[in-house]
Amino acid sequence: MIKKSGLIMAILLIVLVIFTVIVRANHGVAKGNMEKENNTILDDKPEGFVEITEKVRDDKDNADISDMEKEVYLADNDASGEVLSLYSYMKAISNSGKVIFGQQNGNDEHVSKRDNVTSDVKDITGSFPAIVGIDTLAIAGDSKINRGSNTKETLEYAVERGKEAIADGAIITLSMHAPNMGAESIEKDADGKYNFWKCSFADSQNTGGDCAAKCLPGGEYNDRYNAYLDIAADYIEGLGDVPVLFRPLHESSGNWFWWGSGNTDKETYKALFRYTKDYMSEVRNLHNLIYVFSPGGTSDEDEYLQTYPGDEYVDILGFDSYDSADIPYNNSFLDQNLREYCKTVASLAKKKDKIAAISETGCLLKTKDCAIKNQDWYRKVFSIAKETGMAYGLLWSNYDESNFYVPFKYDDTKGHEVINDFIKLYNEEYTVFARDLGFYDGVQKYNVKNTNKGEESGYFTDLRTKSAIINARKINSICHNVDQVNLVLKNLEDNKNVTIDMEKSGNMYEAEVTDAVLGDLGKTSRGTAELVADGKILQTIKGLSFNKEVERLPKNTLEDFELYIDDEELKNVYSHNGSGGYSELSLCEKFKNNGSYSGAFTYSLSGESSYTGRFKSLENAEFDSDVNALAFWMKPDGHGEEGAKVILQIGTSLGGAEVNLVKFAAQTEGKYIVIPLEVFSKSIATDDISTLAFYRNNPEQNAPDIVDSTIYFDDIEFIKTDINKLELNEDGYAILDEPLDICK
Numbered sequence: 001m002i003k004k005s006g007l008i009m010a011i012l013l014i015v016l017v018i019f020t021v022i023v024r025a026n027h028g029v030a031k032g033n034m035e036k037e038n039n040t041i042l043d044d045k046p047e048g049f050v051e052i053t054e055k056v057r058d059d060k061d062n063a064d065i066s067d068m069e070k071e072v073y074l075a076d077n078d079a080s081g082e083v084l085s086l087y088s089y090m091k092a093i094s095n096s097g098k099v100i101f102g103q104q105n106g107n108d109e110h111v112s113k114r115d116n117v118t119s120d121v122k123d124i125t126g127s128f129p130a131i132v133g134i135d136t137l138a139i140a141g142d143s144k145i146n147r148g149s150n151t152k153e154t155l156e157y158a159v160e161r162g163k164e165a166i167a168d169g170a171i172i173t174l175s176m177h178a179p180n181m182g183a184e185s186i187e188k189d190a191d192g193k194y195n196f197w198k199c200s201f202a203d204s205q206n207t208g209g210d211c212a213a214k215c216l217p218g219g220e221y222n223d224r225y226n227a228y229l230d231i232a233a234d235y236i237e238g239l240g241d242v243p244v245l246f247r248p249l250h251e252s253s254g255n256w257f258w259w260g261s262g263n264t265d266k267e268t269y270k271a272l273f274r275y276t277k278d279y280m281s282e283v284r285n286l287h288n289l290i291y292v293f294s295p296g297g298t299s300d301e302d303e304y305l306q307t308y309p310g311d312e313y314v315d316i317l318g319f320d321s322y323d324s325a326d327i328p329y330n331n332s333f334l335d336q337n338l339r340e341y342c343k344t345v346a347s348l349a350k351k352k353d354k355i356a357a358i359s360e361t362g363c364l365l366k367t368k369d370c371a372i373k374n375q376d377w378y379r380k381v382f383s384i385a386k387e388t389g390m391a392y393g394l395l396w397s398n399y400d401e402s403n404f405y406v407p408f409k410y411d412d413t414k415g416h417e418v419i420n421d422f423i424k425l426y427n428e429e430y431t432v433f434a435r436d437l438g439f440y441d442g443v444q445k446y447n448v449k450n451t452n453k454g455e456e457s458g459y460f461t462d463l464r465t466k467s468a469i470i471n472a473r474k475i476n477s478i479c480h481n482v483d484q485v486n487l488v489l490k491n492l493e494d495n496k497n498v499t500i501d502m503e504k505s506g507n508m509y510e511a512e513v514t515d516a517v518l519g520d521l522g523k524t525s526r527g528t529a530e531l532v533a534d535g536k537i538l539q540t541i542k543g544l545s546f547n548k549e550v551e552r553l554p555k556n557t558l559e560d561f562e563l564y565i566d567d568e569e570l571k572n573v574y575s576h577n578g579s580g581g582y583s584e585l586s587l588c589e590k591f592k593n594n595g596s597y598s599g600a601f602t603y604s605l606s607g608e609s610s611y612t613g614r615f616k617s618l619e620n621a622e623f624d625s626d627v628n629a630l631a632f633w634m635k636p637d638g639h640g641e642e643g644a645k646v647i648l649q650i651g652t653s654l655g656g657a658e659v660n661l662v663k664f665a666a667q668t669e670g671k672y673i674v675i676p677l678e679v680f681s682k683s684i685a686t687d688d689i690s691t692l693a694f695y696r697n698n699p700e701q702n703a704p705d706i707v708d709s710t711i712y713f714d715d716i717e718f719i720k721t722d723i724n725k726l727e728l729n730e731d732g733y734a735i736l737d738e739p740l741d742i743c744k
Contacts, residue, residue, distance in 0.1 A: 048368030049414040054423035056125050061429070062438040067092040070448060073353060075277060075313050077452040078287045084448035086171070086243040087290060087315065089439055090355055093432060094391040099382050100432045101425075102131025102173065102394035103406060104360075105138070107165040111398050111408040118161075120398050120408040121433075122168075124419060125426045128434040131245070131392055132165040134158060137177040137204070140196040140231050151197055151231065159238035166242055169434035173245035173292070173394065174235065178228055179203030180211045180258045181221035194227040204257050207690050210619065212264035212272050216461045217508070218476060226279065233284040246289040247359060248276050251320050252307040253295035253575055255615055255651060255691050261575040262615050262651070262691050265465040266307050267541055273309040274459045278478065282507070290315045294359035296577065297321035297341030301348055303576050311352055312457040316391070317345045318359025321579070325364040329371040330700065332607035334380050337580045342388035349389075358385055358393035362405035365416070373417050378425040386430050454481040458509075458531055458538040465572070466620075468545040469513060475529070477502065477509045482533035487511040491546060492565075493524040499532075523547040526565055543569060555622045558630075558650075558692045558716040561587060561597040570599075573616050580610025583696065591670060591712045593633035598714035605698045605706045613647070613695030623686035627718035631674045631739070635712040640666025643699030646711065648675075650684055651691030657682035658695075664735060670712065672736040676723050679732035686718065 068088045076083075093100060103121055106129035110120045117123045137143045139158050140151040148154035162172050179186065179199040183206055187195040215225035236244050252269055255262020259269055273293070280286045293314040298304050308314065319341050323333040342358065349356035361381065363372050385393045398404040407416035425431055458479030469489075479485050485502040498517050502509035521527070527544035530537050543565075545551070551563050564570040567586045574585050583603035592598035603612050636646070646665040649658040657680040664673070677684045694713065698704070726734040 048417055049410045050417050050419065052409070052413055052415050052419055052423070054420045054427070056423055057427045058126075060427075060436050062436055063093045063098055063432050064096040065089055065092050065438075065443055065446075067095050068446060068448070071451050072448055073451045075291050075311075075315050075452070076281050076287055076289065077450060077454045078281070079450055080241060080243070080288050081445070081448070082241060083243045083288050083290060084450055085443060085446040086439060087355070088446065088448045089443055090391045094355065094389050097386055098430045098432050099385045099390055100130045100392035100437070101382070102133060102392050103129040104133035104135070104175075104394060104397040106397075107132045107170065108161050109397050109399055111401050111404050112410075114409060114411070120404075120406050123409050124407070124415070124422060125433060126435070128165050128168045128170045130170055130432050130434045130437045131173055131394055132162070132170045133173045133175060133394055133397075134162065134235075135175045135177050136228070136232050136235075137199070137201060139235055140199065141177070141179070142198070142200040143177075151195070155231070155235060155238065158235060162235075162239050165434070166239065166440070169437045169440060171243065171245065171437070171439065172239060173247060174232060175250055176232060176248040177201060177204040177257075178225075178249075178259075180206035180209060181215055181224040181228070182206075182209040182211060186224060194224055196228060196231065207255070207258045207260075207263040210264070211258040212268050213464055215272055216268075216275055217478070218462050226283075229276065229279050230284070233280060233286055236286055236289070237284075241288055243288050243290060245292050245316065246280065247292035247294055247318070249273050250294045250359070251296055253298070253303070254577060255575070255617070261307055263617050263619070266572060267460075267539065268464045269307050270309045270539070271459040271461065274313050274457070275461070275478065277309075277313045278480075278507075292316040292318050292357070292359055294318035294320050297337065297579075298576060298582075299340040299344055300576070300582055301344055303582075304344055304348060306572070306575070310457065311354075312452075312455045314354070316355045316357050316359075317349045317352070318357040319345055320360035321358075322361060322396075323363035323372075323377075325366070325371045327369070327371050329375060332580050332610055334377070334384070336607050337610075338381065339384050339388065342384055342390055346389045355391045356389060357391050360394055360396060362396040365404050365407070365418070367401055368417065370418065376421050376424070377418070378422050379428065382425060382428070382431055456480070456482050456533050456536050456538065458482065458485070458533055460529070460531055460539055460541060463529055463541050465541055466543045466550055468548065468550045469518065469527075470547060470549070472515050472518065473513050475511045475513060477531050478507050479509050479531070479533050479538065480507060484534055485509045486532045488530040488532055489513070489517070489521055489546070490528045490530070491521050491524045491526070492528060493526040494522050496521055518547055521546045525551050542572070553621055556624055556627060556718040558618060558621060558718070559599065559616075559713070560595060560715050561599045562595045564597075574614040575616070576612070576614060577693070578610070578612030580607045581605040581612030581696070581698070583612040583614055583694075585614050585694075588712060591635050593670070593672070593714040595714075598633070598635075598712045600710050600712055601694050601696075602708055602710045603696045603706070604708055605696060605703070607698065607703060607705075610703070611645075611695055611697040613649075613693050615649070615651070615691050615693035618651075618689050618692055621689070623689065623718055624720070625686055627677070627686060627720050628723065629674050629676050629719050629721055630716070631672065631719045632716040633670060633672050633714040634661070634664070635670035636661075636665040636667050637709045637711050638666060638668045639706060639709055640664075641699055641704060643701065644703075645695065645697035647693070647695035647697065649691075649693040649695060650680070650689055651693065652682060652684060652688050653690075654682045656693070657684050659733065660731070663731060665711065672739050673733060674719070674721065674726055674736065675733040676728075692716070
């Protein structure tokens with residue numbers, strides 16, 4: 001009995017030891033969210049890990065500051081001395097041929113489960129990233145950086161971690177995935193304050209409700225938006241007087257966030273960005289911010305500037321663009337796209353005497369056989385940044401082993417399969433990490449003057465493109481550093497103009513549009529409003545209707561190209577999205593189905609997997625619920641290469657519902673197309689439609705370079721028809737010579 005008991009105890013002891021080892025392997029000291037942990041790859045016999053053969057340099061020189069300018073222009077004319085010094089310092093680093101390395105959450109989120117690791121970058125190199133990013137959603141939302149029980153606790157934790165990164169030499173950048181201010185997840189506490197604790201990333205992608213316009217003063221959501229800005233301001237205040245790169249309302253050229261140009265008009269976006277800057281500097285009295293503007297990447301300067309808030313509101317010209325994680329890997333992002341995007345912002349920054357940067361980039365990694373294995377991707381990206389004059393590049397976050405952008409260590413001798421490539425990047429003389437930065441070693445006291453002595457600036461707060469002024473009303477604006485402010489209303493159709501003095505109340509200016517003014521203007525749908533201060537036009541709103549309702553598309557019509565005054569107005573309505581290509585829409589009288597115009601979709605593509613497209617919001621369109629097909633006229637261009645795509649896409653809450661028309665695109669004769677809704681890639685409900693888009697994609701292999709080819713579209717509408725009476729091709733849609741009675 002004693003021997004058996006001893007044997008049983010020994011077995012139990014062995015089981016306990018094994019269980020302890022397993023538990024320790026699966027539940028290390030990571031401080032990320034519990035729900036983010038997925039440790040299937042971090043077992044005792046890891047696959048996909050490699051020997052760490054590169055040694056980390058410890059002899060890198062600090063960044064050269066001998067070229068620091070003594071005068072710079074910052075959007076905040078009351079910017080602190082430390083902010084002015086940092087701005088001059090970053091310009092000097094860029095001019096010296098160096099690039100600052102940054103990573104989102106690079107001081108807290110990490111994949112490694114090694115003890116005492118708070119940063120994969122620091123675990124690998126011994127240094128934090130020189131720029132460490134955080135988002136408001138990580139403080140008040142479901143992307144929480146620790147397991148705090150409320151915003152206050154998480155805010156305190158975030159400030160503590162931010163100060164730790166600053167003490168290590170890093171600069172903080174704050175982005176803002178703000179929820180749609182109409183989201184049900186926003187609650188109001190007993191003290192009357194708004195609570196964003198339950199908000200999610202999905203709430204920032206809730207594009208309904210005209211949120212951007214309602215966030216401006218006088219709007220339904222202005223108090224909520226202010227409360228959200230207060231969270232950002234509280235975090236910034238908590239860090240102390242150190243400079244912070246503030247990057248609100250990013251990726252404005254896209255349609256995936258409620259503030260994007262696919263979901264609000266561009267002038268409203270500009271006003272909201274301007275208001276955000278004003279709130280932080282004037283209401284919260286924060287003068288330690290450098291303001292970053294970051295739409296999507298583009299090779300066209302005019303396209304980049306479509307949502308640009310103005311030199312008086314922006315300090316850094318950035319862009320966001322990601323490489324594809326598809327396998328086999330395609331080099332088009334590195335070979336062409338990234339370099340062209342960098343050259344675009346570098347050119348504009350030089351003209352405006354501002355800083356250029358890659359504000360967000362990356363390639364999503366896999367734990368084994370990832371797309372950039374053996375590609376030396378990191379050095380190629382930052383080499384392009386160096387050659388084109390980018391001040392910094394920021395990679396996205398390491399959340400967990402299914403969502404990360406920087407390699408990590410498994411133990412002291414092994415790491416992720418691209419870890420040696422990353423160490424090579426760190427070892428380059430031109431890359432600057434936190435311990436190489438040296439800004440806080442006295443540089444922040446460098447005497448730099450701000451040449452901004454208070455520029456005239458301003459914006460409308462309650463007037464937007466494609467709106468109507470039918471009855472007497474007030475129009476409001478916010479202006480700075482001005483004496484006389486006027487509202488100038490113009491009827492372009494009849495060449496009638498009315499100028500109204502705007503009355504001042506603080507920084508708010510108000511104009512009264514009376515019945516007499518409307519009588520003088522007459523009836524038109526070609527009206528504009530100019531905000532003029534001391535003879536300078538601060539903002540122009542186009543597409544206004546005076547004394548009549550705004551002309552709308554007929555019910556069930558997505559586009560007929562008949563409501564645009566000219567190509568400029570059409571371009572302002574549609575936004576670009578693409579990689580390795582460019583496109584634009586213009587009005588065409590020669591090739592059309594009905595009416596005066598069709599839409600000429602002209603595109604250029606270069607490189608494999610490149611694509612380009614144009615999209616617009618369908619916010620005010622009306623559709624019946626019982627339609628069952630989409631019908632339109634299309635004249636293709638003869639480019640039907642195998643593997644290419646010609647996409648007509650309808651945006652829904654489920655994503656883009658699309659159909660590929662490339663086989664028809666091989667023809668050149670205009671035809672009438674009828675597509676049953678069930679053929680689209682995602683389900684379409686007419687009460688859940690947000691955007692219309694046209695795309696042209698090159699094949700993944702053997703892609704031709706196509707320059708200035710044009711496809712024509714017209715009369716795009718939902719219909720109800722007897723699908724059984726249509727002769728559908730193998731792709732599920734009908735190609736007709738003309739509209740049939742059953743299709744009307």
